[in-house]
Amino acid sequence: MRIKRKLSQALAALVIAVPAAVSAAAPAHAVGPALLPVTVTNNTGRGEAVHLYVIGINLNTNRLGYVTKSGAFTPWPAGSIPPSPAPDASIAGPGNGGATTLQFPRGFSGRVYFSLGERLKFFLTPDGLVQPAPWAAGDPNRNILFDWSEFTYNDAGLWLNSSQVDMFAVPHAVTVTGANGVTAKTGEPVNNGRNAVINGIKAQPGWGNTVYTRPDGTVLRVLAPGKAAQAGLMSANYLDSYIASAWNAYTGKTLTVVPFADQPNTRYFGRTSGNVMNFTNSAGQRVASFNRPSTASVWGCDGDLPAPNDLVVGPISRTLCAALNRGTLGTIDTQPSTNAAQFYQNSPTNQYAKIIHQHMADGKAYAFAFDDVGAFESLVHNGDPRAAGLILTPFGAGGPNPPPPPGAVPVVSDWHGKCIDVPSGTFVDSAPLQGWTCNGSGAQKWTFTNGTLQAGGKCMDVAAGSTANGAAVQLYTCNGTGAQQFVLSAAGDLVNPQANKCVDIKDWNSGDGARLQLWECAGTANQKWHKG
Template sequence: MRAKKLLAVLAALIVPLAIPAPALAIGPSVLPVTVTNSTGRGDATYLYVIGVNTNTGRLGYVNQGGTFTPWPAGSIPPSPAPDVAIGGPGNGGNTTINFPRGFSGRVYFSFGEKLKFFLTPDGLVQPAPWADGDANQNILFDWSEFTYNDAGLWLNSSQVDMFAVPHAVSVTGANGATSRTGAVVADGRNNVINGIKAQSGWANTVYTRSDGTVLRVLSPGKAAGAGKLASGYLDPYISWAWNQYTGKTLTVVPFGDQPNTKYYGRTSGNVMNFTNSAGQQVASFNKPSSASVWGCDGDLPAPNDQVVGPISRTLCAALNRGTLGSIDTQPSTNAAEFYQSNPTNQYARLIHANMADGKAYAFAFDDVGNFESLVHDGDPRSAGITLSPFSGGGGGGGGGGGGTGNAIISDWNGKCLDVPSSNFSDGVQVQMWGCNGTGAQKWNAVGGALQTSNNMCLDVPWGSTANGAIIQIATCSGNPAQQWVLSGAGDLVNPQANKCLDIKDWNGNDGAKAQLWDCAGSANQKWHRG
């Protein structure tokens, strides 16, 4: 029992809901994933790819090349697992790992010290730093979660258990489009930590190492379980919200694509009963404890069915966001109405408030209403994890910090030319993103070229002079494809092509691509240096 209390045994990883696979495999058999370190920290880093082979059900690990190996047998007491660490990137660098198709698990990243994993006859014992005595409690680390199968890649940044190393995730599909999420705003990590410390009763949820490094903020469920947060913290709000439905009806519409599927809840005593549109009772829930709300379990069980589970997920999200009781049709999808209750989930509130796009996985069902930090592509070609700055510059599209140089800003929409997720690799296509002062948006004029903060150059692939040629970064070579002149009229011209840097399709959104196009004097071709 002691081992179970101190250590979390991997029985099943957090993965997306069951996803139907197409008949034919899509995406490469091994998917490259670039891990970029923009934290600003000088520690050595270590990566681990662990999880389950979804074709065989075997638990194991993946090496840097993407080869899966099952774990050896464990013992009681738990025996040390083999050292399967992959050397990670130093600050400003990147390391490519590979996901084999048919694998679901986690990518762990640790700083300064390798993680300690153990094996029991039941499987892998993963780090549980919220438990006293855990071998990894004084190590700075975090993880992303993913599933890669014939239906594509799902990759998310998770804060369900703790907030430690903020990181952005991205995926690029066969069509060249890149989706990304999870980046923090400028100084986002410090904002979350300091914001939590400022909340009455929450300061002990922040864990600081003896050298002064803040290692993590525990989620409220983990903190309460460790005695770091009052166990009944949310109870007053839960009771108030539950009792509202003794005199009015709660309407749950759990499926965004099925607006006519509705369930109706009324409270009797401590029980909320739900009926369907035909008046038949389909589910009942006891008034949940704070622990049940934090964990979205216990009194809020969520079986993988089409009725009880979806209702429970909706209730859990509404209670975490503080909208149950005041908003009577759920889920509520207006983020401006979230976290207004007293008390409320301050952890989730502060994490979402410090995300560049407002999205995070701050509790188990934060995906209700699509507020989760998840990327998916059904036909992926590559993916990325960017470890965001610990202080200073924010994540935005880049996630990189600091750097020298100036921004290149669109006169039309005020957005900046940006290197996605601070991935300074050959061939990365640049984009437009809200200006955030990060190294991903700093450009130096050197010998007629525009160089990034780590000395890659703005480039037209293969020296193309065609309209619509993409704009990328590449190793600086001095060739004419990397020469740019910012005219007095605000045109950014490639003299070899005698064409201008142009925001493709007049797309004003974050993530819009840049291209080469005939100079037309139009607003989407006008630039200035910041």
């Protein structure tokens, strides 16, 4: 089960769309409490006041409204044209280092908004609540730092997710604790993750304008590519060349879509004719057809990729959209692909989704509408919840270190079987590399990339680019210099070609913490390595 992510928009005013209720029979074994405590923790490191809002739909009455701190539901009054100001539904949130507990009433679906420094401005039309839309010109919330999570809480449990479908602004994690006392958490950025996402996206050609900075210098948000393109901040045709290549790949071969992980025999087969991809079922009957989608349709998972709530067209469309966003359509012919190491390898690619996923502690995020295909979304669910949480995470340093990327391996000494290790798993410039008992941690996982060895997003490096015997081998920001080139030979020598010298365990120290250095290659055991 998933909360519906795509937000339909009514009127030019962008009226809020409430996530579709999760339809499920109440479990016979347990039902969550009538009021579920949800604790919002402020670890941002910022001093502004925090304002919270719980808005959405009462699933029992189908009425739109808001929830107070104590969990009482209040329907919105009638709106007007032009939109009229909504009643103030804000709840005072926690200061930095503090926590505030809200109550979610069972039978409610919607969003928790959180703004820093200023209250959000909501308005009402006859059709409902106008949601903040800072990508739209003239939106009154444009210069407010805010974000939201989405949830549904009903008799079947709680679904709670962080969302980057529209923008990335306030980093936050979501948690749920079940009746068994076990807590699940996701959505947490890595150490300095917010800055890494912002700077990473800024650095991509054509993406710089998707980052919005307030006049006082505060970076407020990165817009998702669909929103940025709508606002004229990046090319509206950015993905067109890749889409055409991927679509045309199936004029001469068959795409197999297996949309349900628990139903491997339910398969659909796609072939392209002209600009149309037609799908047949196992009996050869045509069941769906899709025009070659525009870039906008891929960003939004809509338009040419309609996804009705059925059991055939919608699941195929979801799979196509995920594959196009992740860049696997055209090269991986059975979808969905669930090997994250194969995602975002195409050019051009969805840099927004790629960079956000790279900087999440568990690699999970909701960076586009159907990022839940293959379970890569930042969602927690429990059928028998007892508590939940939203953690506003640090804007700067703080949080866990990056997880090792797919394909990362330990580099092990042939001599004593210990691993090349980053001390304390602290991926900082000039951290001296050492030998340490192999423990499977990210501090000992290395990727061999373009002649470099990388861990935690940084490179194995010879200090100061020295070529002398005894030069320290360390970790440092990747910079493309010869000091960061290493080759593991078939003989087990880990060689720096610039110096033509080997990575050596200093002083034949067999203990944990032994430093590594560069030394003349001698073929000795303290210079022999292999991939674990």
